[in-house]
Amino acid sequence: MLILGLNAFHADAAACLVSDGKLIAAAEEERFRRIKHWAGFPSEAIKWCLQEAGASLGDISHLAVNQDSSANNWRRAEFLLRQRPSMAMVIDRLSTRKKRASAAQLLEEIYPGQHFKGQTHAVEHHLAHLSSAFHVSPFEQAVAISVDGFGDFASAAWGIGRGVEIDINDRIYFPHSLGIFYQAMTQFLGFAHYGDEYKVMGLAPYGQPRYVDRVRDMLVLKDKGRFALNLKYFRHHKEYVPYQWENGSPVFGDLFAEELEALLGPRRKPDDPLMQRHRDLARSTQALYEEAFFHLIAAAQNESGITDLVLAGGCANNSVANGKVRRQTPFKRVYVHAAPGDAGGAIGAAFAVWHEQGGARHFVMDHAYWGPAFGDATCAALLQSKQAELDAAGCTVARLVDEEALCRRTAEAVAVGKVVGWFQGRMEWGPRALGNRSIVCDPRRGDMKQILNAKIKRRESFRPFAPSVLAEYVGAWFEEDDAVPFMMQVFQIREEKRAQLPAVTHVDGSGRLQSVNRDTNPRYAKLIDAFHEITGVPIVLNTSFNENEPVVCRPEEALDCFLRTQMDVLVIGEHFVERTHAVSAALVT
Known part of the structure; x- marks a missing residue:
């Protein structure tokens, strides 16, 4: 059984191929296109994966895409009725959903004369993340947590993985997001490119958490590990925030509202020099991120009593917080795989489908060498x-x-x-x-x-x-x-x-x-x-x-x-x- 897994029409577009429950090839589209975080349909990565396997389009049994437009629709409807966001925002999101639904058709376009005969599966975004972490981990049982910006109207999901099953206990829904909090602060600090959050993480040790009490006004911790944004400091839930997800490097408009400058002072422009104030804001941002992150994972551990943890989602790239888990919680083992962000959702979607079809677990990702080689x-x-x-x-x-x-x-x-x-x-x-x-x-x-x-x-x-x-x-x-x-x-x-x-x-x-x-x-x-x-x-x-x-x-x-x-x-x-x-x-x- 060959399963083609995709992360498409999103940043870090990627493809992978799973054969009878074992990963045999995986690559991000950016490596072939030579554009960082390339977003769109990963046609070059797909071609390479099939070439590596010596397979044709007709050999693919299942196409797994890490997005399900029907997921959490009741939450979407509730949000639209309550918040009444701009029509431009609604139209843009519907357009993106329509593009993602055309993956099977696009496959046939890149292989003229070949036909895809398999089944297409839409895998809910955070389930794909959780699968990408748990189903390839060395653990038979673990707490599984996914935290990112947004996917399928949710920004976080957590539960328990046992054997081939993943039971999701809870989610955090749009517009609240720990990833959006960190991305907004990254923009505020003058790091304008998609994926620049690691710069804030690297800058943070040079500062002091002098602004943590002010920054804390942006993010409220709630019971059972949950959190919520103070929405007066953000735009993404009510205004159209321009972004580009297709055929190039992702581009985002500002996620924060003008009220943030009233709270923290003027934003830093990309060409402005880095001052101690900016270092202190980076440290305060990282400190509050860790506060919310540990609030969530501690609640999940307390509820389950399990001492193995797997992490996925874009926020799992925060290696500073990840490295503190064993020191600050009862977790004894932590597994974060090679691509916890959206690219990794391609693998998660493929393995979720493999197990949905009755496949057993017999693969552990203990290395990251799944791309092209040259003799x-x-x-x-x-x-x-x-x-x-x-x-x-x-x-x-x-x-x-x-x-x-x-x-x-x-x-x-x-x-x-x-x-x-x-x-x-x-x-x-x-x-x-x-x-x-x-x-x-x-x-x-x-x-x-x-x-x-x-x-x-x-x-x-x-x-x-x-x-x-x-x-x-x-x-x-x-x-x-x-x-x-x-x-x-x-x-x-x-x-x-x-x-x-x-x-x-x-x-x-x-x-x-x-x-x-x-x-x-x-x-x-x-x-x-x-x-x-x-x-x-x-x-x-x-x-x-x-x-x-x-x-x-x-x-x-x-x-x-x-x-x-x-x-x-x-x-x-x-x-x-x-x-x-x-x-x-x-x-x-």
Whole structure:
């Protein structure tokens, strides 16, 4: 049974393919279109998934879409009668629902002459999120929680997963939303692009929660873990907020009302300098988010008594809050998969349908490597075709067939301060580069953030870089010892170790770690092993292989990024490409 799962006509459009209850391929459309958070119909991701499986459109048994326009209709009707929002807002939402209903027809349009013979399933948005977290987790029983902006007229849902069943106990409905609260504050702080919430999370440790009492007026905590927005500070429930969900990067109008400036002072414009007031507002925003988040998950745990937790929805990308769960609640194990946001709803929809059809659970997502891979012959042909450009850039190319030698030479380059592009195996699923499409550097260098930002990333100085640590060393270097394969939790680095890791230690002593398992990524583990042998540190700095674009997917994009930036080394399959001139030394001195 082949099930095609989709997140379509929404940010982070994506596709996946599940075969007899096992994930075999998954990718976000942005990686093929080269536009961040691409929204629309994921035609390129669909084509790749079917190509990977050697399948045609007629082989698909079920099409699962993570949206059900009929869900929560009684709540919609009640809202329309009570609030009477603008007609432009109503017409826009109806238009979007109509587009999503045409997924099967659009499939046939991208495969002329082929026919889809299977069934189409509309899976309620938050059920898809919960399925994406629980049905691929290692837990037989767990509290399952989904929190995001909105989907199918709800912003949160929680319940219990047991075996193949997920029983939803409660939901929070439009217009109240923890995701909208955080997104509105992100806009207020001058971070205007869709998905910029992580910037607020990264800025927060530089501030103090001086505004938390004022910010608390925006969000009211209620009984049984629930919360509600103080709607006088928001626009989304009564006015038409312009947004773009089709064929490009998502764009949102302001979600907050002018009353917010009366509460917090003037908004920051994108080009305004960051002042201490903005840092304090970011800290206050994160503090109130955590207050509401823990209010919800504590109530769910108290009611169930279960000590395993799975999280999904866009808010599950808040790795700072996720990393505090075991310290602040009775939960003992936490699972947040590789793509908890809307892209992950494609997987959730597919697995929800698999179990709805009577399928058993026999798959655990313990790694994120579900995207395209490219053989060494492809990489070799590319490098040969670009020889003139490589010569002009002063590059040498060596092929190291022996994996130990390849990893050793790469580790030596990292240890002397070089910036290394590392392109290996199947592309990661989800927003994080996890050792297959990564830039790797030395975490011991205090100047490495400056070097990276000068050479490649050109991003805000307050944003931290992440540590990839061999799984068996997590407890020795961090205050908690747990598997974090998807970089979705932030732990405190042990105080005595922080001086050794200045490039990956955030201002509050934390690090957004990735635990690297030898079974799921043996080549990346060997690289870190080699670095450990040279330096005594079983950790490398890992950041995404890109330059203000989606993470690279194909070898051509990796080589282009290497050549147009000041990266020192590109390790692409078995090939070690190195600039002969020392860019790093000039920057360091």
